[in-house]
Amino acid sequence: MSDLISIIVPCFNEEKSLRLFHEAVKKTEESMPDCRFELLLVNDGSKDKTLEVMRELAAEDSTVKYFSFSRNFGKEAAMYAGFCHVQGDYAAVMDADLQDPPDLLPEMYRLIKSGEYDSVAARRVNREGEPPIRSWFARRFYGLINRISDADIVDGARDFRLMKREMVDAILAMSETKRFSKGIFGWIGFRTYWMPYKNVERVAGETKWNFWSLFNYAIDGIVNFSHVPLDIASWFGLLMTFVSFLAILFIVVRRLLFGDPVAGWASTVCIITFIGGIQLLCLGIIGKYLATVYLEVKNRPHYIISESNSEDVKKIK
Numbered sequence: 400m401s402d403l404i405s406i407i408v409p410c411f412n413e414e415k416s417l418r419l420f421h422e423a424v425k426k427t428e429e430s431m432p433d434c435r436f437e438l439l440l441v442n443d444g445s446k447d448k449t450l451e452v453m454r455e456l457a458a459e460d461s462t463v464k465y466f467s468f469s470r471n472f473g474k475e476a477a478m479y480a481g482f483c484h485v486q487g488d489y490a491a492v493m494d495a496d497l498q499d500p501p502d503l504l505p506e507m508y509r510l511i512k513s514g515e516y517d518s519v520a521a522r523r524v525n526r527e528g529e530p531p532i533r534s535w536f537a538r539r540f541y542g543l544i545n546r547i548s549d550a551d552i553v554d555g556a557r558d559f560r561l562m563k564r565e566m567v568d569a570i571l572a573m574s575e576t577k578r579f580s581k582g583i584f585g586w587i588g589f590r591t592y593w594m595p596y597k598n599v600e601r602v603a604g605e606t607k608w609n610f611w612s613l614f615n616y617a618i619d620g621i622v623n624f625s626h627v628p629l630d631i632a633s634w635f636g637l638l639m640t641f642v643s644f645l646a647i648l649f650i651v652v653r654r655l656l657f658g659d660p661v662a663g664w665a666s667t668v669c670i671i672t673f674i675g676g677i678q679l680l681c682l683g684i685i686g687k688y689l690a691t692v693y694l695e696v697k698n699r700p701h702y703i704i705s706e707s708n709s710e711d712v713k714k715i716k
């Protein structure tokens with residue numbers, strides 16, 4: 400019996416790269432005689448002809464299943480939809496732009512088969528072609544989140560990984576609405592081998608991320624996997640209380656020893672704005688967590704599928 404590998408491919412405006420991707424993956428499949436591939440293409444509300452390309456591919460190749468969202472729900476939702484429809488013994492997540500080289504799959508499969516690992520994940524060792532400021536922020540982010548959360552996230556980790564079915568079930572059990580896959584993969588544990596590889600440019604089309612969307616994604620990651628910002632807010636409050644207590648003591652003693660001091664309005668205004676700023680900052684931090692709770696409580700579907708060629712489609716999840 401050959402093993403079935405389900406390959407999840409989130410696609411947003413990938414009309415130019417999807418065919419190239421399909422070709423490359425098919426070539427890889429030929430080089431792996433003990434495996435069959437199943438392609439789960441998720442169209443995340445593309446504005447171009449991605450859906451048409453998917454329909455054509457599905458007509459030519461019976462191992463292609465496609466799921467088309469009613470609008471753009473984001474890469475995280477697209478990956479989740481893929482995981483919900485995995486039928487294989489193994490699953491892999493891959494970008495459609497060939498930045499996750501399919502050539503790594505045979506080696507990943509071999510490593511999992513050796514029994515030593517439950518998943519093999521790709522880790523890029525260079526950040527060439529990326530603006531230096533982005534790399535700098537990325538490094539700080541990985542350093543920070545590893546210190547303040549349980550999720551073990553490796554610098555340069557991509558979402559590209561091959562994993563056992565057990566891991567897919569664990570991922571599905573994490574049903575939170577605001578998803579941060581790098582954190583989820585790290586949080587569920589399992590034995591993971593990090594396979595280093597050299598970053599490559601995407602084959603066609605362009606990246607959907609800019610600095611701010613990445614920055615916000617990083618904040619989501621922190622809010623979803625760490626309570627440390629809340630602790631910092633409370634400690635800040637405690638510290639300020641202590642400092643103001645000392646200041647009151649100082650003023651009282653000065654009043655008793657030297658009589659009425661000349662009041663300085665400038666210092667008072669500075670103190671008020673300083674404390675006001677800190678209060679707003681802490682409120683903002685609490686607000687971030689509250690917004691996350693609000694979103695989870697509403698329990699809205701992760702995605703809505705408007706079209707698919709698969710019979711067992713879970714249209715709304």
Ligand code: UDP
Pocket residue numbers: 408409410411412413443471472473474477493494495496498601605606607608
């Ligand atoms: N993607 C998606 N929905 C989005 C944005 C991106 O499904 O809203 C997909 C995209 O089609 C690609 C993958 O996620 O297959 C990674 O996106 P991209 O290549 O733009 O990110 P980068 O590789 O630059 O980090």
Ligand code: MG
Pocket residue numbers: 494496498601606
């Ligand atoms: Mg890419």
